[in-house]
Amino acid sequence: MDSFEALVGKNIHDVVLDESETFFVAPVEYFYKNCGKRYPASKFKLSDLDYFNFIGFSELFKYESVLIIWHDSTGIITDLEFYYLSNDFDVLFKDYWYIKKAIDNGEAHKLREGDTTYLGASRLPEKVAQPNSDRLADRRELVLKKKYLQKILDEMGFKCR
Structure with a gap:
């Protein structure tokens, strides 16, 4: 990975974003609205969701x-921020x-992103089998929701430009 200081001002597509042994890297686009307040442009994908081999929380x-x-x-790239997810593990684990x-209850087809707070099961446009049910469910990926990314942005103090 490029040195941290050298990343600011570069184009996100021109830098190497290797995963570290102690943290993961999340490139997140933002935009401004409402008197210059920053908002995340999208949610951040963590992992594909495999209904039959559900990834462990750890x-x-x-x-x-x-x-x-x-x-x-x-x-x-305008800013870099280390954020400690461990501060929010209680909410993330509940989600x-x-x-x-x-x-596990065969109700993957009923999941909605609005059911959870920070971690979402985002729908993808494909139907797949699910355990403990004959009903097909949307394929999904686990994401950090825009609401959670907004919380992080707000904690960083980027209110107006």
Whole structure:
């Protein structure tokens, strides 16, 4: 990975974003609206969701921290932030458990992102089999929701430009 200081001002597509042994890297685009307040442009994908081989919480969050590389719509990196996910493990685990329980009960087809707070099971446009049910469910991926990324942005203090 490029040195941290050298990343600011570069285009996100021109840098190497290797995973570290102690944190994972999350490039996140943001935009401005409402008197210059920053908002995340999208959710951040953590993992594909396999209904028959559900990833463990400790594997999904194998690192306590994330290096968030904030970039604008042109791809220019403007800020870097280490965020300690471990501060929110209680909420993330509650969300994880809710998703896992729905899948174990054969109700993956009923999952909605609005059912959870920070960790979401985002729908993809494909139907697949699910355990303990004859009903097909949307294929999904586990994501950090925009609401959670907004919480991190707000904690960083980026209110107006």
